[in-house]
Amino acid sequence: MSSAAYLPVLIFAVISVLFVLVSFFVSALLRPTKREPLKETTYECGEVPIGDTRIQFHFQYYMFALIFVIADVLTVFLALWAFNFSAGFTPVNILMFVFTGLLVAVVLYALKKEEIIWI
Amino acid sequence: MTCAWASRTGDTLINYLYYIPNTIATAILSLLHINLPQLNYLLTWVIASVMLIIVIMVNVIIFIYVERKELGRFMDRRGPFVVGPAGFFQNFADAFKFLIKEMILPENADALGFNSTLVIIVASSLMIMTVVPQAPDFFYTNPDLGLLLAFAIFAIEPFAVVIAGWASNNKYSLLGGFRSTAQMMSYEVPMLITIISVVILAGSFNFSTIVNFQSSHVWFVIPLILGFIVFLIAIVAEIERIPFDTPDAEAELVHGWMTEYAGIKFALFQLTSYVRTFAGAAIMVLIFLGGWTGPFLPPIVWFYIKVYAVFTLFVWLRASLPRVRIDQVLNIGWRSLLPLSLFNIVIAALLRISGVFH
Numbered sequence: 001m002s003s004a005a006y007l008p009v010l011i012f013a014v015i016s017v018l019f020v021l022v023s024f025f026v027s028a029l030l031r032p033t034k035r036e037p038l039k040e041t042t043y044e045c046g047e048v049p050i051g052d053t054r055i056q057f058h059f060q061y062y063m064f065a066l067i068f069v070i071a072d073v074l075t076v077f078l079a080l081w082a083f084n085f086s087a088g089f090t091p092v093n094i095l096m097f098v099f100t101g102l103l104v105a106v107v108l109y110a111l112k113k114e115e116i117i118w119i
Numbered sequence: 120m121t122c123a124w125a126s127r128t129g130d131t132l133i134n135y136l137y138y139i140p141n142t143i144a145t146a147i148l149s150l151l152h153i154n155l156p157q158l159n160y161l162l163t164w165v166i167a168s169v170m171l172i173i174v175i176m177v178n179v180i181i182f183i184y185v186e187r188k189e190l191g192r193f194m195d196r197r198g199p200f201v202v203g204p205a206g207f208f209q210n211f212a213d214a215f216k217f218l219i220k221e222m223i224l225p226e227n228a229d230a231l232g233f234n235s236t237l238v239i240i241v242a243s244s245l246m247i248m249t250v251v252p253q254a255p256d257f258f259y260t261n262p263d264l265g266l267l268l269a270f271a272i273f274a275i276e277p278f279a280v281v282i283a284g285w286a287s288n289n290k291y292s293l294l295g296g297f298r299s300t301a302q303m304m305s306y307e308v309p310m311l312i313t314i315i316s317v318v319i320l321a322g323s324f325n326f327s328t329i330v331n332f333q334s335s336h337v338w339f340v341i342p343l344i345l346g347f348i349v350f351l352i353a354i355v356a357e358i359e360r361i362p363f364d365t366p367d368a369e370a371e372l373v374h375g376w377m378t379e380y381a382g383i384k385f386a387l388f389q390l391t392s393y394v395r396t397f398a399g400a401a402i403m404v405l406i407f408l409g410g411w412t413g414p415f416l417p418p419i420v421w422f423y424i425k426v427y428a429v430f431t432l433f434v435w436l437r438a439s440l441p442r443v444r445i446d447q448v449l450n451i452g453w454r455s456l457l458p459l460s461l462f463n464i465v466i467a468a469l470l471r472i473s474g475v476f477h
Contacts (some may be wrong), residue, residue, distance in 0.1 A: 008249065014169045043291075
């Protein structure tokens with residue numbers, strides 16, 4: 001029963017991909033195609049683009065991605081804990097609060113060090 | 120605690136989104152004298168998928184119309200009123216115009232990345248609604264981990280967006296793609312932590328269980344008002360609407376990562392953003408605003424009343440707030456919403472431990 005509820009989602013995935021392809025096909029029946037080199041230039045508000053786009057970018061959110069990984073791991077553990085939540089001040093709950101507190105302290109410290117997270 | 124909203128849920132109801140396709144599939148197969156249970160199953164779900172896509176499309180059309188009319192009223196004008204009764208067919212005219220526009224692949228663009236990401240973005244956004252039930256008698260599937268699966272599908276888009284920005288070989292697109300991914304990443308965490316606080320109170324990831332729990336206790340917006348505010352801000356950022364639409368900020372990046380997409384592709388992206396708005400509003404209604412429960416009217420009507428009320432709130436935000444700068448967006452996400460969402464989870468845990476909810 002449990003897996004039976006998930007299989008239709010896969011069928012829907014196929015149908016939704018087909019939906020996109022059908023809309024392409026309908027558009028292909030209606031639209032004109034006149035290829036000109038001027039139309040295909042990269043759009044930069046009328047200017048001729050200077051230089052290549054795919055240069056080496058400053059990967060601004062490298063630090064930020066690391067913080068995201070920490071927070072995401074925290075989220076996974078919190079989700080498991082929440083699903084089996086038992087009321088009362090059990091050791092599990094106390095441990096979870098301590099763990100959350102530790103990770104939050106880490107994240108806040110990292111954010112404090114990383115003052116500019118986007119330029 | 121007693122409840123003011125009558126529960127209209129029950130297991131004896133017919134699920135129309137399964138019953139009607141199943142009837143059609145059985146009729147077709149019996150006309151063709153084929154007796155294959157697997158084929159019947161497949162045909163049923165294919166018809167159900169098409170029905171769900173039609174339901175989503177109808178809602179998207181009404182959403183766009185409602186948004187234009189309401190924005191018009193907020194800006195002291197009338198909105199569309201020429202095509203059709205009260206301008207209702209303006210969307211169809213626009214869609215047809217997009218359909219007959221020429222499709223252009225920009226020079227040096229990576230054709231595979233440029234086109235396949237479009238398919239991923241549209242298909243994954245449509246897929247969110249499969250696991251979101253609309254009423255006890257109108258849902259596609261209702262798996263045990265529906266809430267988790269909905270957000271898992273929600274999180275597919277940013278990866279495709281950054282590839283789309285890279286593939287279209289445009290500096291604006293690339294910047295928009297980077298921004299979009301950064302924004303989605305920072306708001307993913309507070310949003311997930313907020314839904315975990317709901318799960319602590321309801322004890323389940325299943326949408327029906329969460330709604331039934333709210334129906335027998337109280338709407339979660341009342342005990343978790345802080346979580347509701349965090350979730351509202353995070354969902355507006357996740358669906359990239361104004362004031363958090365930095366990835367396609369018209370004043371800075373022409374149209375962000377959508378700049379190079381023309382014709383039907385652009386129309387599909389616009390449609391996707393409304394599909395995501397619909398899904399976001401629906402999830403918000405289900406986990407905070409009591410879902411489909413309400414007096415007198417059928418559940419599906421209550422669901423749509425609440426969804427359109429939430430959508431009006433989104434339009435209101437769009438009409439009254441200016442766009443936030445990208446570094447401010449990220450700072451709000453990390454430095455304000457993350458601590459607030461964790462504080463909210465402590466509130467939820469204390470409510471549960473102290474025995475208010477059980």
